[in-house]
Amino acid sequence: MEDRQCGFYGLIIVFIVLLRFTNGELDYSIQEETKLGSIIGNVAKDLGIDVGKMTARKARIETERNSRGYCEINLRTGDLTVAKRIDREELCGEKALCILKFELLLELPLELHHISLKIDDINDNTPLFPKDTIKLEITESADKGARYRVNAAHDADIGQNGVQSYMLKENRHFVLNTQTTSAGINYAELILNHELDREEQHEMTLFLTALDGGSPQRSGTLTIDVTVLDANDNAPVFSQAVYEASLPENSPLKTHVITVSATDVDEGVNGEVIYGFNKMSEKSRKLFSLDQKTGEVTVIGDIDFEEGSKYEIYIESKDGYGLSTDTKVIIFITDDNDNAPIISLKSLTNPVPEDVSPGTEVGLINVEDIDSEKNRQVRCFIQQNMPFKLIPSIKNYYSLLTTDKLDRELMPHYNITITAIDEGSPPLSSLKTIQVSIADVNDNPPVFEEQSYSSYVPENNKPGHSLCSVKAHDPDWRQNGTVIYSLLPGEVNGAPVSSYFSVNGDTGVIQSVRSFDYEHFQNFKVNVMARDNGSPPLSSNVTVSVIITDVNDNTPQILYPAPEGNSFMTELVPKAAQGGSLVSKVIAVDGDSGQNAWLSYQIIKSTDPGLFKIDLHSGEIRTQRDISDSDNMKQNIVVAVKDNGQPSLSATCSMFLLISDNLAEVPELKDMAYEDSSSKLTSYLIIALVSVSTFFLTFIIIILGLRFCRRRKPRLLFDGAVAIPSSYLPPNYADVDGTGTLRSTYNYDAYLTTGSRTSDFKFVTSYNDNTLPADQTLRKNPTDFEEVFGDLDVSPEVGIVENKKTEIHFLSKVNSFERTV
Numbered sequence: 001m002e003d004r005q006c007g008f009y010g011l012i013i014v015f016i017v018l019l020r021f022t023n024g025e026l027d028y029s030i031q032e033e034t035k036l037g038s039i040i041g042n043v044a045k046d047l048g049i050d051v052g053k054m055t056a057r058k059a060r061i062e063t064e065r066n067s068r069g070y071c072e073i074n075l076r077t078g079d080l081t082v083a084k085r086i087d088r089e090e091l092c093g094e095k096a097l098c099i100l101k102f103e104l105l106l107e108l109p110l111e112l113h114h115i116s117l118k119i120d121d122i123n124d125n126t127p128l129f130p131k132d133t134i135k136l137e138i139t140e141s142a143d144k145g146a147r148y149r150v151n152a153a154h155d156a157d158i159g160q161n162g163v164q165s166y167m168l169k170e171n172r173h174f175v176l177n178t179q180t181t182s183a184g185i186n187y188a189e190l191i192l193n194h195e196l197d198r199e200e201q202h203e204m205t206l207f208l209t210a211l212d213g214g215s216p217q218r219s220g221t222l223t224i225d226v227t228v229l230d231a232n233d234n235a236p237v238f239s240q241a242v243y244e245a246s247l248p249e250n251s252p253l254k255t256h257v258i259t260v261s262a263t264d265v266d267e268g269v270n271g272e273v274i275y276g277f278n279k280m281s282e283k284s285r286k287l288f289s290l291d292q293k294t295g296e297v298t299v300i301g302d303i304d305f306e307e308g309s310k311y312e313i314y315i316e317s318k319d320g321y322g323l324s325t326d327t328k329v330i331i332f333i334t335d336d337n338d339n340a341p342i343i344s345l346k347s348l349t350n351p352v353p354e355d356v357s358p359g360t361e362v363g364l365i366n367v368e369d370i371d372s373e374k375n376r377q378v379r380c381f382i383q384q385n386m387p388f389k390l391i392p393s394i395k396n397y398y399s400l401l402t403t404d405k406l407d408r409e410l411m412p413h414y415n416i417t418i419t420a421i422d423e424g425s426p427p428l429s430s431l432k433t434i435q436v437s438i439a440d441v442n443d444n445p446p447v448f449e450e451q452s453y454s455s456y457v458p459e460n461n462k463p464g465h466s467l468c469s470v471k472a473h474d475p476d477w478r479q480n481g482t483v484i485y486s487l488l489p490g491e492v493n494g495a496p497v498s499s500y501f502s503v504n505g506d507t508g509v510i511q512s513v514r515s516f517d518y519e520h521f522q523n524f525k526v527n528v529m530a531r532d533n534g535s536p537p538l539s540s541n542v543t544v545s546v547i548i549t550d551v552n553d554n555t556p557q558i559l560y561p562a563p564e565g566n567s568f569m570t571e572l573v574p575k576a577a578q579g580g581s582l583v584s585k586v587i588a589v590d591g592d593s594g595q596n597a598w599l600s601y602q603i604i605k606s607t608d609p610g611l612f613k614i615d616l617h618s619g620e621i622r623t624q625r626d627i628s629d630s631d632n633m634k635q636n637i638v639v640a641v642k643d644n645g646q647p648s649l650s651a652t653c654s655m656f657l658l659i660s661d662n663l664a665e666v667p668e669l670k671d672m673a674y675e676d677s678s679s680k681l682t683s684y685l686i687i688a689l690v691s692v693s694t695f696f697l698t699f700i701i702i703i704l705g706l707r708f709c710r711r712r713k714p715r716l717l718f719d720g721a722v723a724i725p726s727s728y729l730p731p732n733y734a735d736v737d738g739t740g741t742l743r744s745t746y747n748y749d750a751y752l753t754t755g756s757r758t759s760d761f762k763f764v765t766s767y768n769d770n771t772l773p774a775d776q777t778l779r780k781n782p783t784d785f786e787e788v789f790g791d792l793d794v795s796p797e798v799g800i801v802e803n804k805k806t807e808i809h810f811l812s813k814v815n816s817f818e819r820t821v
Helices: 002-006 008-018 043-047 088-092 679-695 697-707 782-789 810-820
Strands: 025-031 039-042 060-063 071-073 079-082 099-106 111-120 133-139 147-150 163-168 174-180 186-192 203-212 219-229 242-248 256-259 274-279 288-290 296-299 310-318 324-334 342-348 361-368 378-382 388-392 397-402 413-422 429-437 452-458 466-469 483-487 501-503 509-512 523-532 539-549 557-560 570-573 582-585 587-589 600-606 612-614 620-623 634-642 650-659 717-719 759-762 777-780
Touching (some): 025 043, 088 111, 163 186, 256 324, 274 288, 288 310, 342 429, 361 378, 361 429, 388 413, 452 466, 466 539, 483 501, 570 582, 582 650, 600 612, 612 634, 679 697
Parallel strands (some): 025 111, 133 219, 242 324, 452 539, 570 650
Antiparallel strands (some): 039 079, 060 099, 099 111, 147 186, 256 296, 274 310, 288 296, 310 324, 361 397, 378 413, 388 397, 413 429, 483 523, 501 509, 523 539, 557 587, 600 634, 612 620, 634 650, 759 777
């Protein structure tokens, strides 16, 4: 491949490619420190380029390393403008000519134009002496006309803007003479115009001013302190007028550069010579140091040929009494091959349509080596077995061309490695890999990572809660592979799916729009569509199953007895009840499910803590011991029903128990009511009791007469029907068998009476298909009860007749009346 590029065949191709470039050159000039945004020139007009096509052709400025960022092109107008502060002294130092080089690059077709920008100097720097104050020691024997050289002032500007003249403030003893060196540097000499007399004046001060030729003129002043001493006839003399030295770049610190030498024929202190820098740039001061006693120049900074190839330094020698001379030192920096070629991709058509013909130009490569001479000569090539090749074009540019047909189905992209090697010794090389993609058509629909998704969401979630994230991939390229997610139309519980969920079109994150309630619905499904941005678009769908998990957000509901403060519920306990006897039962349900609905029962307050106990799981209240005569007739029990959720929720109810065999023994029934019940409600209850008692008096007398002679046994009396109407159950209540809530066998309205040898249970309203119909009555014979409770007898004082046909109960009416009130 290298032979192909460097041989005769390559030269013919280069000639053909050059025909596609316009090698126009433009020269502009501008003053330094020009305001940002100032127009340098209109390149579109000067090169004859259509301004309207500059954007489409991707016109841009390409620069060398030291010229980067100073200018930019306005694509709307074609103007070349200042984009960065330009300081001539910083860019070019003391060079008389300061030029920045740019290249204007356009595509479709490729064009390259060279632009040179000359930076003109302005008077923006003040002349400066090496020191603000110097001391000059002169013997009183000095002859009239003696000359004393003063170090030249330095001005960073050049030409007319540099130092042009000096001015000495008028004094009695000295006059000024301006001289020019062979290098064109102006310096000042003090000429003794009147002999000195140490006894008359042994010290004096002179003021020397350096003036440049700029407009407006700038100046700098030096203070000279003159001391009159004893005789000293001779100034130091350097061995050479000009010293030259060669220094390789990248020399280590403290490397010896050169040693200057000056001698003074005087003896003693008058013949001692010290050395110092006289005139040098700030850049030179950071690179070199001078030994004041030996005159040795050494390296103190990084020497880089690319930053500067030549440095001029002026060194002064001074004897013990201030007589001085100076010399010039020129240091040449030699280049080493220390910079590898730099490969830059200037233009690339990416992606490349797979139907392009061979020979199509797809890229432009620039290779630059900042070394000099043969160290910057570069060869450039790419690896073999690729459907591309590199063709040299203008200067340091190469064109990347296709050589064969492209097929994206076989290779969707190519990684092209460009190698550049210079001719230095040893040679240095660089590699750059560029990826060329092949354009695609939209022939692949998005594919989800999973066939279906599931998400578990706790109920009572906040709107905006993230349920899950769906992800689909499309192997197509760019917009053909960009996936957008959306919800397919549908309904959840009769409402649009969009009222429950939303999906992020970019990320596929599904979020809830509202809060969910496990007691209303437990799961549902939603369909998500992934669609690409191709033309025409392709899509695919996936099903997301959302499962609502229960949280403990329902407090247990007590069905019997009614919760505290809602009604007056009283149970009669026979005095002869033995330990373990069933007294009553607390029935409660919980709208939650699972362990959140597991209920436990606990007595938290009672009149006699040792008399009654409650089963932890069933809620059955039983006696712990036999009832004695000393026990309080009126017993109040407060029961707490707690679920097993985290955190646990609970409810309480109160149950009033009367230890008595008949109602006549109870002195005041109204005392069993809640203390905070109103007297008005009690009056209604008493009126209702009297009315109902009168109505059924005949039936009570008949029943008492029939059973008077039989032996009476204490019976368990439920004061009022244990009625569990369906309205007590929570909405959508779903009972779990064995969880501690109301079991299906209790889901009926029951009426229980005592005082008869035959006990009737009437199943009024059934909540289970396995219970008896409402119009059937289960009759128990006295012998059936005797197996459990022994011989039953009728109490003459306590008795309520229940007729199967009337099914009316006296306390049931009271409770019904109380609810109505």
